[in-house]
Amino acid sequence: xxxxxxxxxxxxxxxxxxVIAKQYLSLGLFWALMGGATAYLIRWQIAHPDTEAPxxxxxxPDFYNMLVTMHGTIMVFFVAMxxxxxxxxxxxxxxxxxxxxxxxxxxxxxxxxxxxLASVVLMASFFVPGGAAAAGWTGYPxxxxxxxxxxxxxxxxxxxxxxxxxxxxxxxxxxxFLTTAMNMRAPGLTWFRLPVIVWMQLTAAVIFMLxxxxxxxxxxxxxxxxxxxxxxxxxxxxxxxxxxQHLFWFFGHPEVYVILLPGLGIVVDVISVFSRKPVxxxxxxxxxxxxxxxxxxxxxxxxxxxxxxxxxLAMPFSITTIIISVPFAFxxxxxxxxxxxxxxxxxxxxxxxxxxxxxxxxxxxxxIFNGSAPVDIYIHDTYFVVAHFHYTLFSVVFxxxxxxxxxxxxxxxxxxxxxxxxxxxxxxxFIFFNAVFIPMHLVGLRGMMRRIANPMQYEFLKPLEPxxxxxxxxxxxxxxxxxxxxxxxxxxxxxxxxxxxxPWQANTLEWTTDSPPPHGNFAAVPSVYRGxxxxxxxxxxxxxxxQDRPLTASRTxxx
Amino acid sequence: MxxxxxxxxxxxxxxGKTGTWWFLASExxxxxxxxxxxxxxxxxxxxxxxxxxxxxxxxxxxxxxxLLTSSMTVVMAxxxxxxxxxxxxxxxxxxxVLLGLGFLGVKAVxxxxxxxxxxxxAAGIFWSFYYGMTGLHGLHVLAGIIxxxxxxxxxxxGSLARHGHRVELAGLYWHFVDIVxxxxxxxxxxx
Numbered sequence: 107x108x109x110x111x112x113x114x115x116x117x118x119x120x121x122x123x124x125v126i127a128k129q130y131l132s133l134g135l136f137w138a139l140m141g142g143a144t145a146y147l148i149r150w151q152i153a154h155p156d157t158e159a160p161x162x163x164x165x166x167p168d169f170y171n172m173l174v175t176m177h178g179t180i181m182v183f184f185v186a187m188x189x190x191x192x193x194x195x196x197x198x199x200x201x202x203x204x205x206x207x208x209x210x211x212x213x214x215x216x217x218x219x220x221x222x223l224a225s226v227v228l229m230a231s232f233f234v235p236g237g238a239a240a241a242g243w244t245g246y247p248x249x250x251x252x253x254x255x256x257x258x259x260x261x262x263x264x265x266x267x268x269x270x271x272x273x274x275x276x277x278x279x280x281x282x283f284l285t286t287a288m289n290m291r292a293p294g295l296t297w298f299r300l301p302v303i304v305w306m307q308l309t310a311a312v313i314f315m316l317x318x319x320x321x322x323x324x325x326x327x328x329x330x331x332x333x334x335x336x337x338x339x340x341x342x343x344x345x346x347x348x349x350x351q352h353l354f355w356f357f358g359h360p361e362v363y364v365i366l367l368p369g370l371g372i373v374v375d376v377i378s379v380f381s382r383k384p385v386x387x388x389x390x391x392x393x394x395x396x397x398x399x400x401x402x403x404x405x406x407x408x409x410x411x412x413x414x415x416x417x418x419l420a421m422p423f424s425i426t427t428i429i430i431s432v433p434f435a436f437x438x439x440x441x442x443x444x445x446x447x448x449x450x451x452x453x454x455x456x457x458x459x460x461x462x463x464x465x466x467x468x469x470x471x472x473x474i475f476n477g478s479a480p481v482d483i484y485i486h487d488t489y490f491v492v493a494h495f496h497y498t499l500f501s502v503v504f505x506x507x508x509x510x511x512x513x514x515x516x517x518x519x520x521x522x523x524x525x526x527x528x529x530x531x532x533x534x535x536f537i538f539f540n541a542v543f544i545p546m547h548l549v550g551l552r553g554m555m556r557r558i559a560n561p562m563q564y565e566f567l568k569p570l571e572p573x574x575x576x577x578x579x580x581x582x583x584x585x586x587x588x589x590x591x592x593x594x595x596x597x598x599x600x601x602x603x604x605x606x607x608x609p610w611q612a613n614t615l616e617w618t619t620d621s622p623p624p625h626g627n628f629a630a631v632p633s634v635y636r637g638x639x640x641x642x643x644x645x646x647x648x649x650x651x652x653q654d655r656p657l658t659a660s661r662t663x664x665x
Numbered sequence: 666m667x668x669x670x671x672x673x674x675x676x677x678x679x680x681g682k683t684g685t686w687w688f689l690a691s692e693x694x695x696x697x698x699x700x701x702x703x704x705x706x707x708x709x710x711x712x713x714x715x716x717x718x719x720x721x722x723x724x725x726x727x728x729x730x731x732l733l734t735s736s737m738t739v740v741m742a743x744x745x746x747x748x749x750x751x752x753x754x755x756x757x758x759x760x761x762v763l764l765g766l767g768f769l770g771v772k773a774v775x776x777x778x779x780x781x782x783x784x785x786x787a788a789g790i791f792w793s794f795y796y797g798m799t800g801l802h803g804l805h806v807l808a809g810i811i812x813x814x815x816x817x818x819x820x821x822x823g824s825l826a827r828h829g830h831r832v833e834l835a836g837l838y839w840h841f842v843d844i845v846x847x848x849x850x851x852x853x854x855x856x
Contacts (some may be wrong), residue, residue: 114689158853171722204673206675209680209684210680210684260773277688277691280687280691281684281687281688281691281700284684284687285680285683285684285687286681288675288676288677288678288683289675289676289678289679289680289683290673290680291671291673291674291675292673292674293672293673293674295674296674315687315690315691316690316691316694317694318691319691319692319693319694319695319696319697320694320695320697320698320699320702321697321698322695322698322703322803323695323696323698323702324698324702325719326797326801327699327702327793327797330786330793330796330797330800331793334786334787334796335786336787336792336793336796336797337787337793338702338790338793338794338797339787339791343705343787343790343793344710344789344790345706345793346705346706346709349702349706352696352705355704356698430833446845479676482728498773535781570852631673
């Protein structure tokens with residue numbers, strides 16, 4: 107099965123899901139650097155308007171617009187999606203279901219290279235005349251529909267093209283995930299013996315595939331408005347600017363769950379392993395996930411409460427928005443119940459998982475403020491909203507991914523990461539993250555709007571300057587803290603302790619093969635006898651019981 | 666869920682078909698979003714019937730006939746592939762490609778006459794939707810033609826026999842494109 111392949115076929119144009127996962131991971135981490143750099147420049151400008159940013163220079167208002175646009179675009183579409191969905195999904199799904207690869211390996215390779223092309227297009231958009239897109243990451247028309255409004259010409263067209271390519275890539279990826287999981291599970295691996303993260307990856311793939319279509323259509327329409335003179339979103343030609351907002355958020359809100367679910371899945375799995383306890387209420391978590399997936403399609407207009415939608419629409423969407431917190435609250439309570447009376451090991455992965463949980467709960471609570479239309483009218487488009495979505499997204503995208511990386515690094519690269527550095531990385535990240543975003547709620551409640559290049563030109567915002575300077579300082583420290591991770595990552599890659607098969611004594615199938623797994627993953631197709639979370643089972647002498655270990659016939663566990 | 670057997674646990678549907686159906690499931694919202702946009706904007710503005718009367722209904726009817734016929738030929742190609750008669754597969758695929766090209770040719774005639782009469786994409790909101798919807802559909806027809814040409818070449822060279830199921834998968838997609846047209850035709854030409 108593993109014929110000798112040359113360098114190009116085995117490392118670059120590989121069809122091996124593990125190599126493709128690492129390619130997505132590398133590209134996502136590269137974009138994370140870009141996202142961090144834009145965050146630094148944005149924060150510098152807010153705290154010290156119209157001064158030279160160290161290491162860069164003067165930030166003009168139109169350049170500032172470009173920064174906030176690209177920061178959002180990069181972090182959501184080029185960091186969160188490739189790392190959480192594509193990298194972890196590609197790496198884990200075949201390994202966790204006992205398959206030798208994805209159902210369509212060549213399609214998988216194509217997905218990555220289409221995403222790579224999207225990255226190239228987005229990168230190129232920085233260098234065309236007029237600069238990159240500057241109409242906000244949501245690209246609202248009419249601002250985005252006509253060149254003269256932002257002064258951005260091809261930057262915006264390339265932005266739309268990059269998004270369209272990215273969507274195509276993840277559609278193909280979703281087809282692969284779902285087909286693989288439906289058709290290639292190991293003998294005995296029934297649906298309810300799958301790890302929670304596999305369920306959440308699959309739900310995320312379904313949500314993505316069924317919600318992105320209208321935005322693909324919207325992107326085509328916006329591109330036509332810009333290039334051949336149609337007027338879909340231009341009121342002077344009979345079009346509807348609000349229509350774009352519906353098309354965007356019909357995808358944009360489910361997209362939040364597309365990102366959230368894989369991160370939450372990592373947290374569930376990591377917490378179960380380091381609690382040495384079965385996940386509390388495994389099946390209800392799966393049901394909650396599916397319910398939340400359905401509900402994610404009927405909450406989108408809560409992004410538009412003050413956009414001029416019919417006020418009679420606001421209340422139904424407010425209600426669905428509050429209701430969708432129920433299935434998620436259920437998952438969160440189940441995680442907390444898993445921790446209850448557990449013998450917890452505070453490894454770096456576990457710290458990040460717990461950090462993700464805590465930060466996400468905080469973000470969920472402020473979500474209730476934003477979700478209720480009357481409150482949202484006051485805080486909409488302020489930094490309160492910015493703080494809210496960083497609490498929800500940073501928790502899964504960064505805390506969640508770091509938990510996953512510290513946990514699966516040994517399986518991915520065959521070496522252990524440095525635990526001490528990992529813990530330092532966690533505490534620095536956790537402290538400075540909160541130092542950035544807790545004060546940001548206050549700034550927002552005092553009325554500071556999003557996307558203004560210079561808050562100091564408003565009299566009522568001048569007293570906020572010290573707070574903004576504190577936030578910026580914390581943000582810079584948060585960025586610098588990530589150097590610890592970069593050092594740890596590359597040092598461990600080069601010189602880390604060689605990893606054994608199952609360093610964390612976990613149950614799922616990926617830990618039953620070599621670290622890193624060979625091409626084809628498993629020497630023989632594993633047989634599965636039980637669910638993934640049989641920790642501290644009385645049926646086993648150790649405190650773990652791998653999914654593929656048969657017990658004597660009379661005592662075979664049922665689940 | 667046939668637990669503890671020697672083979673992989675699967676859905677009973679071959680991977681190719683599973684993947685194609687998921688792909689089509691993700692394509693439906695693309696046109697669904699476009700059609701929903703059409704409905705919303707149409708309800709909120711006037712003059713659509715007048716604009717629509719400038720379209721060439723006869724040509725569109727011919728096109729509907731071409732596309733429906735091509736759905737039949739693609740089914741016949743599939744039936745032939747199940748009988749391992751790849752000569753016949755090649756003939757029916759070739760016919761499908763010709764009918765698809767005929768559809769695009771008629772569409773090109775329509776576009777040129779409309780633009781010549783001043784009904785460009787910039788002529789009003791109806792024309793935005795007309796060019797947007799038929800344009801995106803036309804690209805899907807083109808993609809289907811390319812897929813069918815690739816299979817047709819395979820059928821002629823004999824290499825398709827090993828991947829006979831691909832005729833059916835391409836046929837599923839081709840039917841989808843056909844069905845989309847059955848929505849676009851009344852929405853735009855009978856408006």
